[in-house]
Amino acid sequence: MRDVFTALSSPVRREILALLRERALTAGEIADRIPLAKPTLSGHFNVLKQAGLVSADRQGSTITYRINTSVVEDALAALLRLTRRETE
Amino acid sequence: MRDVFTALSSPVRREILALLRERALTAGEIADRIPLAKPTLSGHFNVLKQAGLVSADRQGSTITYRINTSVVEDALAALLRLTRRETE
DNA sequence: CAGCTATTTTGCTGATTAGCAAAATAACGA
């Protein structure tokens, strides 16, 4: 499982997550909204998937991605611990 | 100002922040706790400083680093927005 | 100023990353 923070460090990947926050989208719909080649985006999808930040499911020839909110919340909790002085 | 998430993506830098959460430390004290060469750590301090995550001040020949909690909280708020559907 | 301590900057190498075009894979319908 790739590090969640590494996955979040890319502006492109945060943009993908921001789009998915509104609703689940297919790879093609995401490609319509972000001006990068599809193979490039596909690589980003892989990073997000490995980090557990999104899940993918195929319907026929299209693949729909959705954000995995609980993993974002875990990252959030880790950051929150950096602001508090008590034991983790 | 370097991206906060890029700065947070390194485990070494998150470890530095975790140490600084307890109390402000000099560069040497951090080097005593993390098994990396001082020049390597100095590079990490620079990244954290550029991201605004820590501030440094020199007392004589020693430099003390302290965590800038408010910037960590800004990153936290950005992550929080990824989990909520309403407008930012 | 000379020597000492704390820390950074420089310069290098090897590893990782982001981007793309081209090729491959998967599913569908005629």
Added chain:
DNA sequence: TCGTTATTTTGCTAATCAGCAAAATAGCTG
């Protein structure tokens, strides 16, 4: 099976990054 659409994988290049040793800088003390 052939062609079309959706998407990924492969293979490449240029750029960035992490680590270190050596050199440079900053401040202190005698």
